[in-house]
Amino acid sequence: MxxxxxxxxxxxxxxxxxxxxxxxxxxxxxxxxxxTFAPPAPSGPNVTIWNGTFCSDSGNCGYVPTVKNVTTGTTVTWTNTGGMPHTVTTCDSAHYSSAGCPAQDAAGLDSFTSGPIDSGKTFSYTFTTTGTYYYYCTPHPWMRGEIVVQ
Ligand SMILES: [Cu+2]
Structure with missing residues (x-):
């Protein structure tokens, strides 16, 4: 053998x-x-969307700042500095889950979604009603942020 x-x-x-x-x-x-680290928060009514090589949990991608305070009538601009598409999609905080936000409403506030924001692109939204707007990224539901309109 x-x-x-x-x-x-x-x-x-x-x-x-x-x-x-x-x-x-x-x-x-x-x-x-x-x-992988989050970039510094931008100045003005801006939010940076970022990701590292991976976007597997909230530690390697997200929104900076996570919570943004603005006044009524402010137009907030999100800029995707990451290398993959992300969204800004409103959600009621009570509807967050590991699967995302099936209800996609914002607790009686305006609901909206950016659709996919490609790398290097921006999305803007003008907030006219006071309240706390929770949002997340549809392909990466662990990416979550809040816009507090006062
Ligand atoms: Cu994303």
């Missing part, structure tokens, strides 16, 4: 290569995740 020994050795080599590849990919993903 001289055939079984080399083939068993080949299987071991393939196994080791696969295990090493998995460890390398996992390490790169972990390090990338650790080195």
């Amino acid at each position: 001289s055939v079984s020994k080399p083939s068993r050795r080949k299987l071991w080599i393939i196994l080791v290569v696969v295990v090493v590849a998995v460890i390398v990919v996992a390490s790169v993903a972990f390090i990338t995740r650790l080195t």
Whole structure:
């Protein structure tokens, strides 16, 4: 049985290569995740949408600032500085879930959605009614923000 020994050795080599590849990919993903930080908040009535290499949870993508206070009549502009499309979609805070916001209303306030905002693009909305507007990103429901209109 001289055939079984080399083939068993080949299987071991393939196994080791696969295990090493998995460890390398996992390490790169972990390090990338650790080195992802939110950018500084922009000045004025602006919100930055950001993401790192991944957008797998609220630690590597989101809105800055998360909570923005403005006065009635203010036009807020969101700028997507990330490399993937995001949305600004209103939601009642009571309807947030891991699946997103199925109801998509804003507790009696204006409801709106930007649709996909591509990388480098902006979306603006003028708030005319006081209240707290909760919003999220439809493809990444863990991205959440609030506009407090006073
Ligand atoms: Cu998103």
